[in-house]
Amino acid sequence: MYYVPDKFPTTVVGSYPKLGKAEDLIRQRKRGELGEDEFHVLVQESIQEVINDYLWAGVDILSDGEQSREDMVVYFAERLEGYVGGEWVRIFDNVYFRKPVVAGKIRYKSPMAIEDWVYASSISQGRPVKAILTGPYTMADWSFDLYYGDRRELVIELAKALRHEIEGFVKRGARYVQVDEPALSTRPFKDDVDIAKEAAKILFHGLDVKSIMHVCFGRIERILEYLLEIPVDQLDLEFKNSNFRLLPFLAEYGFNKELGYGVIDVHSLQVESINEVLSDIEKLMKTGILPPEKIYIDPDCGLKRLPREIARQKLRNMVEAAKKAREVW
Ligand SMILES: [Zn+2]
Known part of the structure; x- marks a missing residue:
């Protein structure tokens, strides 16, 4: 069993x-040339490469890298009952997004992301792998609803379905x-966070899991106060990316949970140096x-x-900075 550091994991x-071949495999599956089971076996090669990179960088709590998911909403929509194939929606200029359509009652069918997680966990050299799902609020918001006609109801029904997947993860040891x-x-807006809050209760209540x-992104400071009430x-x-704009708001509202502290800009090709990350950790510690x-x-x-190459190096510097932070605080 790997020991996750107590401080700054x-x-x-x-x-x-x-x-690797993940992109090709997704295309082949879309064209019907690969079945679901076969796809998940073949994609393991790509998951292995992701895990290798994480281990090289020294990350403590890993993920499967979402190698199977061409899109965070479409992937789950395609595997839940109630959704039908989506239409392409123009977001801006020539950027199109395939928005899945809810055309019937949402129901959980079978495990969606568990198999990839099980594989990643089997090769992570004992390091925990985080199970990751697209949340019910985002699933609902980025779908066309032709069935429920009520946003809250759709979110709640999605939460009930996703709860089955989470229970599956917990049973497998997540x-x-x-x-x-x-x-x-x-x-x-507060009303929207309230819906997410109700959904989070459905997702996690009674489960012995972190x-x-x-x-x-977006204007999180406007809803931070309400986010703090979400039972996670x-x-x-x-x-x-937002230059630590949120920090004074955290101090103002009194943060009462654990914090995942984003210190690496995913929109920038510039690799943050170890000292830069360390000084960004210091910004939080000073508060x-x-x-x-x-x-x-x-x-x-x-x-x-x-x-x-840039992703790998950013992670490595992040890990080195966390090690130094453990010596300071
Ligand atoms: Zn994000």
Whole structure:
């Protein structure tokens, strides 16, 4: 069993650049040339490369790199009952996004992300692998609803379905479960956070697991006060890209959870130096909000858009900075 450091454990938010054949395999599966089971076996080669990179960098709590997921919402929509194939929606200019359509009652069918997690855990040399799912609020917000006609109801039904997946993870021994809710920051209102709060209760109540919610970008300071009421053990937030703008707000509201502290900019090709990350950790320590035991050091968000070499090096410097921080605080 690997010993996760008590102070400043390092982790990742989830996605990693697609490695090896993952991209091709996803295309083949879409064209119907590969069945689901066969796909998940073949994608293991890519997951292995991701884990190798994490081990090289020295990250404490890993992920499977989301090598199977072409999109964080579409992947789960395709595997839940109630969704039908989506349409392409224009976001801006020539950027299109395939928005899945809810056309019937949402129901859980079978494990969606568990198999990849089991494989990643089997090769992680004892380091824990975080189980990561797209949250029900984001699933609902980024879908077309032709069935429920009520946002809250759709979110709650999705939460009930995703609860089955989380129970599956816990049964297989997952110690950390994270739901990603990036859509929360795009609609920064109390009513929306309240829906996510109700959903989080459904997802995690009564489970003996470290529960985490990742929210990124947008105007998080407007909803931070309400996010603190969400019943999860840890909030994982982006800091680096917004120049640590959130820190005074954390101090103001009194942070009462563990914090996933994003110190790596996933939109920049420039690799943060060890000293830079260390001084960014110092920014948080100076506020006195949290002890090092409640601070997880990680990137702002998933690393999927970065070139692999840069992603690797950013993680390595992050890990080295966390080691130094353990000597200081
Ligand atoms: Zn994110």
